[in-house]
Amino acid sequence: MHNDRTRILVDSIKRLLRRNATVHLRKIVNKTHGADLSMVFRSLSITQQLKLFIMIEDIEQQGILFSELDEGAFPALIEGIELDKIVEVLDHMPTDDVADLIGQLSKQKSDSILEMMKKEGSEEVEGLLHYDDDTAGGIMNPDFVALREETTAKEAIESLQKEHFDVEMPFYLYVVDEYGKLVGVSSLRQLVVVPPEERLKDFMSTDVFSVETSMDQEEVAKIVARYNILAVPVVDETNRLVGIVTVDDVIDIFREEATEDILKMAGVGEEFVETQSVIRSVRIRLPWLFASCIGGIIAFFVIGHFEGSIKKLAYLAAFIPVIMGMGGNIGTQSSTIVVRGLATGRLNIRDTWAVVFKELSVGFILGAFYGFMIGLVAQLQYSKSMLAVSVGLAVISSMAVAALVGSLVPMAFARINVDPAVATGPFVTTAIDIVSVYFYFRIATTLLGI
């Protein structure tokens, strides 16, 4: 539904661009939110984008457009915009968003922009560029409201009116001591409901959650989500307040992390590829298929080893797909449950053995069920009970091993601080394939005596 609206907007704008209907275009552009315009920009050429951009009258909307553009679209767009104009727009944007955009530019371009930006703002932006992208420091906004304990509610409100006009979403006022260290917090709401002469120290809350600059962004997001707060203050190693992470960034983090996890689990790297060219898409996806290719070649040699048996009983080959498939699918189930459980905090690495044992039990029970079914098919088709037993046992062992490996590998990865999501990709599946095929032929050749 929302997609439809964007599509209609794209269609109208394209039609107006073809007809060069400047008056109409100007009207539609200035009635559209910057976030919506950024979706339209995806479908336009750079020349068309520039044409629309200069029509935007509200500088805030220009800033929103900048920050909502797809990764990589900003450097291309600003090639056609004068430096003065770019700096003017950036000056009106939240510092954390500016730092994100500048981080996408070449060294030369970013230097010339930082030089032109107002002294203070530029220092803040440069400060942010020093932190790791994925940490609290890298995502925080250094503009926040910090007041002293002795400030009265009335004075605090006045400071909101005068000094802190450009602060993003000022729903919390932080209270700091003479060294800038965080000591408390008050909500804007509390400020308006207490008597005007009351001091912050008398009504502020001293139970204030804070995070350190080096904390991973996913941890920061989890804290905001867990305590249902709108922003979390960021402090340096000495507990000095240096920034805030707001809830809108937290939403972006969760969406980004979920996408990364999903792509990694499917073995497509962690970048979005759907809007990229065929050639770039091929380059990103090619290496991830390598594990599967090597695994397949190993399986080829394993089966080659049993060539003599296959010559005698050709129908042995017919069971390869079902045995591989059952193992592969239950392995994916197990690894996905573990990876997502770890990401959402519902599983803990300290429970490794309990989780793995449970998965092994589930694999064994499901293996027994499907082993019986598939063995039955073998029996009905070939009337050879030893073949049926071999196939059944192969399914059981394949599924049990798959559930074991599928749960153990991501747990082990998490323990040594490797992202468990990569463990669910082609690596584990491929390993399971090889083991399944080997077990199958070992069991069958032994039981059938060939």
Added chain:
Amino acid sequence: MHNDRTRILVDSIKRLLRRNATVHLRKIVNKTHGADLSMVFRSLSITQQLKLFIMIEDIEQQGILFSELDEGAFPALIEGIELDKIVEVLDHMPTDDVADLIGQLSKQKSDSILEMMKKEGSEEVEGLLHYDDDTAGGIMNPDFVALREETTAKEAIESLQKEHFDVEMPFYLYVVDEYGKLVGVSSLRQLVVVPPEERLKDFMSTDVFSVETSMDQEEVAKIVARYNILAVPVVDETNRLVGIVTVDDVIDIFREEATEDILKMAGVGEEFVETQSVIRSVRIRLPWLFASCIGGIIAFFVIGHFEGSIKKLAYLAAFIPVIMGMGGNIGTQSSTIVVRGLATGRLNIRDTWAVVFKELSVGFILGAFYGFMIGLVAQLQYSKSMLAVSVGLAVISSMAVAALVGSLVPMAFARINVDPAVATGPFVTTAIDIVSVYFYFRIATTLLGI
């Protein structure tokens, strides 16, 4: 890191429970946030949970604990709590959270609670229970601040102090006309910075995003995320303001939807299973493996059809895993990219043919690359050029078909309003397996003339 803190908390609480150290327990329980306690409750028996629950002195924290409990834990916990006490806690909670909890109870239990709750609150809760769980109406909070256009800033602040004390996160004040229809919005921030005598109509914003009660929760969440707002007003079909959806619920929606998508894509249903018993886990996962089992049996008959050829050239069987594996993996890549692209709005169902054509091209190019490599291995091992060519062509066709099916099926599902995430599970993989194996044997038997 955060997980570690929870674990330490669980360990200390368990130790204190064993020692029956009531004084210590009471201290630790009342120093811990309700959201953290809810994580501890996961590891405790119901008796232990009850023991801790009655120690909590702050009724707000009791409410937070209730709403943060795992799905299904609430009905079990309150079996041991008196109805009076439950109702008292619920009365202090946001209405949307109360409705979520009551929705988990049996008809009898929920009726008796609703009857005991204060008349007004209970009506609101019952109102919410009528909406679909996954819609704006089902997740909205019916407590919000709505004022008339003529209200002055000063009067608005006074109303916050008197009437609207229990509103959740009142960062926006909505402005309604005499019929309760939404006409504008002001932020709490604006309220404190304008002169006290100014009327809402003079400084409110009339560009107010709103959603209808029937809108899907995922769409609602996308709107809040796109426009970086803290709450979105919910209106009925006549534009009458009936509730708000706050950003904390939006975070939960995104996390929930990401988890559902991931589980569906892995073929594990859409429920969390990692905290459930082995037997329940088996029951949930068993049906999802059925597609894979049937597919494997079909592949078995396909290969059985070529039994004569395998008898002559047993090594043909050795290539089955690599051909299936390459097809399966690229199919997973394609379907994952499409499913996540649709979920994040970066792909649109109207672009179906462009997307499918692009995936087909990628599949073809990657197929050519890996087909050459695997064909080369075949050549080096068996020195039969026709075998090498057959294997190479089989890899190309398997990977091209897999990319085609992997992208087309989720797109087609989305078009007919079936959740595309289910298309990436065992169904598609299994279909690809069958097609791959069939193509391989057709090509090989034709080229090798057997």
